[in-house]
Amino acid sequence: MKYVIIGAGAAGVTASKTIRELGSNNEIVILSTDDAIHSRCMLGSYISGERDEKGLSFIPDGFFEDANIRWLGGATVKSVDTENRNVIFNGGSEAYERLLIATGSNNVVPPLKGLREASNVFGLRHLTDAKAIRKHAANTENIVIIGAGLVGLNAAYALVAMGKKPVVVEALDSIIPFNLDKRAASAYLERFEQAGCVFRLGCKVVEVSLDESNAVTSMTFDNGERISCELVISATSTRPAIDFLANSNVACSGGITVDKYLATNIDGVYAAGDATALSGIWPNAMKQGSVAAKNMCGFPTAYVDAFSLKNTVNFFGLQSLSVGITEPAEGDTVEILEDRKNYMKTILRNGTVAGAIIQGDISNSGIWQYLVKNKLDISGINKPVRKLSFADFFGVEANGEYKWS
Numbered sequence: 001m002k003y004v005i006i007g008a009g010a011a012g013v014t015a016s017k018t019i020r021e022l023g024s025n026n027e028i029v030i031l032s033t034d035d036a037i038h039s040r041c042m043l044g045s046y047i048s049g050e051r052d053e054k055g056l057s058f059i060p061d062g063f064f065e066d067a068n069i070r071w072l073g074g075a076t077v078k079s080v081d082t083e084n085r086n087v088i089f090n091g092g093s094e095a096y097e098r099l100l101i102a103t104g105s106n107n108v109v110p111p112l113k114g115l116r117e118a119s120n121v122f123g124l125r126h127l128t129d130a131k132a133i134r135k136h137a138a139n140t141e142n143i144v145i146i147g148a149g150l151v152g153l154n155a156a157y158a159l160v161a162m163g164k165k166p167v168v169v170e171a172l173d174s175i176i177p178f179n180l181d182k183r184a185a186s187a188y189l190e191r192f193e194q195a196g197c198v199f200r201l202g203c204k205v206v207e208v209s210l211d212e213s214n215a216v217t218s219m220t221f222d223n224g225e226r227i228s229c230e231l232v233i234s235a236t237s238t239r240p241a242i243d244f245l246a247n248s249n250v251a252c253s254g255g256i257t258v259d260k261y262l263a264t265n266i267d268g269v270y271a272a273g274d275a276t277a278l279s280g281i282w283p284n285a286m287k288q289g290s291v292a293a294k295n296m297c298g299f300p301t302a303y304v305d306a307f308s309l310k311n312t313v314n315f316f317g318l319q320s321l322s323v324g325i326t327e328p329a330e331g332d333t334v335e336i337l338e339d340r341k342n343y344m345k346t347i348l349r350n351g352t353v354a355g356a357i358i359q360g361d362i363s364n365s366g367i368w369q370y371l372v373k374n375k376l377d378i379s380g381i382n383k384p385v386r387k388l389s390f391a392d393f394f395g396v397e398a399n400g401e402y403k404w405s
């Protein structure tokens with residue numbers, strides 16, 4: 001059996017590791033555009049200079065050699081011929097018997113006239129992006145970040161560490177809007193502003209001006225404001241990196257369509273990680289890589305833990321965790337507990353915890369993930385929600401054994 005994996009990120013590398021852990025000595029080939037193994041989560045620390053390229057790697061030195069895995073870095077897959085079980089890439093082709101597609105996602109620059117083609121506009125997804133941002137940022141003070149989600153703020157955090165004062169433009173009226181409520185986000189807003197970041201919230205870029213070398217020189221916002229800029233970081237959205245499947249018969253709908261075994265519609269072809277659009281976070285990509293590998297090796301394993309509604313945020317040493325929804329709907333009950341250093345919000349719906357935000361001390365927060373994920377009915381527990389602990393969900397069986405109740 002020969003395994004070919006496209007993508008050397010969280011999902012692809014984990015899959016290769018899992019295949020070996022299952023005792024298989026069969027041939028494994030990994031193809032990736034990346035020519036250096038790196039964690040996307042740490043790209044900000046490369047921009048700021050806190051880590052060098054080697055410090056971004058998430059595998060030990062010699063990992064591929066020790067595991068007898070053939071990794072072809074700099075190999076971009078152009079198409080997959082599923083009839084002949086062949087992968088075609090820029091340097092040749094590779095036959096497979098089992099194929100895993102774990103190509104992650106790509107940044108999408110908003111379709112604003114001139115912005116996509118401009119020479120000084122970058123996303124923040126790959127090491128090549130981080131290198132370009134670091135290089136350009138070293139020579140300019142006029143930097144605009146479009147999007148105040150986690151990726152945009154990762155860039156902002158790195159730039160303020162470089163002594164820059166980037167302007168962050170966000171169409172919504174709060175930062176980190178998909179992960180935190182306004183109250184929790186405001187704690188970060190304050191810290192970013194103190195560090196020199198300038199925010200334009202509830203504001204959209206409506207026009208860009210380019211010079212003769214096709215570089216953006218200024219931007220106009222929908223409030224009429226116009227600012228100079230020499231570097232733009234676009235962090236508004238991403239899309240699964242699956243364009244090379246366009247002429248294949250692998251079914252895609254947003255991301256690659258998979259069943260619960262992470263198998264695609266084509267026999268022997270599996271998909272994992274951000275390319276499936278099932279989730280967009282590192283731990284889930286790893287888990288999917290591992291599950292797909294088990295199925296590829298003939299150990300049927302369902303991907304059941306598709307719980308993607310958990311996010312952690314950590315800037316300036318302030319930690320937050322959000323699980324489930326962050327804003328209540330009509331009929332929900334909200335409980336808030338806060339002091340100078342901590343903030344906790346729980347949203348209750350029909351006797352269950354539909355969402356929680358914990359900021360400050362996030363230790364012991366596993367209970368909230370457990371409650372949200374399992375939709376446990378807590379209405380029978382006679383205790384304030386904030387005081388719940390795992391102990392409240394243990395029952396003692398007749399034989400003395402502890403069991404989740």
Ligand SMILES: Cc1cc2nc3c(=O)[nH]c(=O)nc-3n(C[C@H](O)[C@H](O)[C@H](O)COP(=O)(O)OP(=O)(O)OC[C@H]3O[C@@H](n4cnc5c(N)ncnc54)[C@H](O)[C@@H]3O)c2cc1C
Nearest residue numbers: 007008009010011033034040077103104273274280281282
């Ligand atoms: C700036 C930033 C910060 C983040 N922070 C966090 C965080 O704090 N916590 C968290 O959980 N998640 C975070 N994420 C998200 C996390 O990095 C992703 O969910 C995770 O990397 C997805 O893993 P993956 O294996 O699916 O894809 P990736 O890690 O993106 O790997 C994709 C691989 O596919 C390769 N590839 C793509 N197209 C081709 C092709 N055509 N041919 C060959 N190879 C190809 C790439 O070269 C790469 O090796 C962050 C992401 C970014 C960009």
